[in-house]
Amino acid sequence: MIYQGKQKIWSEYQKEIPDDRWFYVRSCIRQNFFPGSERMFMEICRNVLGKDFYETEHHTTCGGIAYHCDTIPQETVMTIVARQFALMTEAGYENYVASCITSFGNYAEILETWREFPELEAKIRELLWKACRREFNKPKYLAHASDLIYKYRNEIASRAKYRLVNKETGEPLKVVEHIGCHYSKMFPSKGVGGAEYPYVLCGMVEAWGGNVIDYPERRHCCGYGFRQYHVKANRGYSLSNTYKKFESMEPYHPDMIITNCPGCPYFLDRWQYVIAESEGKTYGQNGYGIPVFTYEEVAGLVLGYDPWDLGLQLHQVAVEPLLDKIGVEYNPEDKYKGLNKKDIMRPGLPDVLKCC
Amino acid sequence: MKENIVIIGGGIAGLEAAGQLLKLGYSPIIIERTERLGGHVASWHRLFPDMSPAKELVDGLVAAASGANIFLNTEISFVNRLKDSYNIMLSNGISIITRIMLVTTGFSVFDASKKEEYGYGVYDQVITNRDLEHWFNGNADPRIDNSAMNAVGFVHCVGSRDEKARNSQCSKVCCITAVKQAIEIRQKFPEASVYCFYMDLRMFGKKYEDFYINAQRDYGIRFIRGRVSEVSENIEGKVVIKAEDTLSGKPVKVTLDLLVLMAGMVCSQASSRVAGMIPLPTDSDGFLKSKDNVYGVVESPKEGIFYAGACTGPKTVPEALAEARAAALDVHLFINGLK
């Protein structure tokens, strides 16, 4: 691997990301999958770094899941998106940041489609007006939330309590980074680092002390692929893709996986259980799995937030071996205690995949 | 009045034209940007289809052109149009007044790192046809010298017939060069499996088809119809490639010790620069535009300015040489017409 070669490509794909004043929209599914992540994003941006991030309870889904599952027409998705832009315009913001990769891809695709077919944009403006009497400006800047954490990575590093380093050996942790397909594969120039060698997560890992692993199936899809997972008859394809990735990264013995998509961390995490049950195979040390994180969770960890406040107890793969490796302080007793120490009950443990 | 003939570019086309013009009694001037003559061919090892040494050809051409007035390490600073001639200012301070220019500025090898998915410049074991030829020419290359070489792959059409790389043209020589280099690899490493990933095989030239059959039948080169889509590196530092075996309609994957990208020909920056100064038009493929692509390939649309070789599009060595001779004759006839 020639690191300078990647640096050259990274330097060619640097997108402009304004430092402040963003309109934030959440994902449909992330608050269920990884409930601490979006909260942590706002915590870091607003409270740690003191930036202006606005959000409103009036925003809805972007329609991306239905769009990719081919269940609603494109005009409908566009009108939903136009309404989100109207909310941003009404709130007085020009920079639009999405928590979800598919939303980000959806927005990027719609803006590009409007650029190519201005008559379609005119039609959507009319539809939006008829539907809810709203008008919108298109965002001046569009970002994915990981672009922002990438932008703030060094500020986060300077305030970090922990680094992605094995505290026993002093060695950097071996980190697999996984980018959501809709981040830059459709529009390489819209992603930090492009589509073949995205830098957005690598930059965070490097800034926080870890070592990025480049393995043969790095670019491959996590396996979610809406119509693969959502249709049960196709679910085997979803699992197979994930399996393929784990088989490919296995020789590198990664310590952890960092992702920037709603679906990827979920499937890379949960399918490890299914692979363990159906194939009898685990990929971490001593029968454990490889813990999978969202970038906000990793940012929260290095900043010293309590792992259980980050929602890490909702992961299938146990995170404790990694926390111990880094030296993160946590109370095992509090793992299944919710807000105000309320007992949220312990799940059953799987047979094959070792969990805590 | 003695006419100055300025040949821009000391590659094989420029040298051959100069040699011919010398024989016709003229004293041409060769302006060469680099420190040596012979262009791309001078760093090549052997030439298809007969494996003749490139050095012999270039040495012969240089010897035949040695009577010309040759400026090495010299660029054209600017060109002024005078009433019926041009004033060419060189970077060495010399200026030449001429009515006749022969543009032999050649081509550039496509920058293979632009095809990011192939990882040239990122993955250690990915090289280009030019890198391999330099190694054949006796230059050490740790990527080849230090690896096992059990499996080697060639990717055809890298930056050719590729609209995303902004080169829709076929580079003409890469198919047959891949066949040649694949055979040479098998000769050096008889145990190696050698794969060629192609879209089409364009064996248009004399003896090319025989050479191709030779590669298949006698050297067991495995031709797989399908374009490589993605290259990555495994933990041992080997290259893993993905393609479709379009003949069986299945995805195919293979681990290789070395991957050779057959980088194509693009219009050189030097050609564009010279064209901009005179000025000369470029054709839709980015190469310099001839007066006519059938009847007047070696003539530019401007009187007294001629072309030879790959500045007007990808050419094989014999084609470039034939054009150089044709251009020399056109120059001669043009000068006769002036009298």
Place this chain on the structure above:
Amino acid sequence: MDFGFRISPSSAINLDNVDLTLFERLHEMEPDVYKCMACGSCSATCPASVYSGMSIRKVILCLQRGREKEAFRMMKNCMLCGKCTMVCPRGINTRHLILSISKLYSETK
């Protein structure tokens, strides 16, 4: 545990795992086997092709991709009429090739 779905087998051909020892022996016996350029004229003219799926082009390809069983299934339908030999532009003696494949691969099975 049965989840009602499982890991699907990959349809990709992994050339790292294809053992071409036999094919290389075939190549020694029949050097022309590598000359096939997959033009398809053999299959187009084959009387068995349209009914049984026999295609000597595909047989040659399958053997190179480690899919011998598929090749043998096709070859069972060959009646050795020799029409493919007549049309092959590369002059491959397909009839002779089929016999060599049968001999070589049955010897080792």
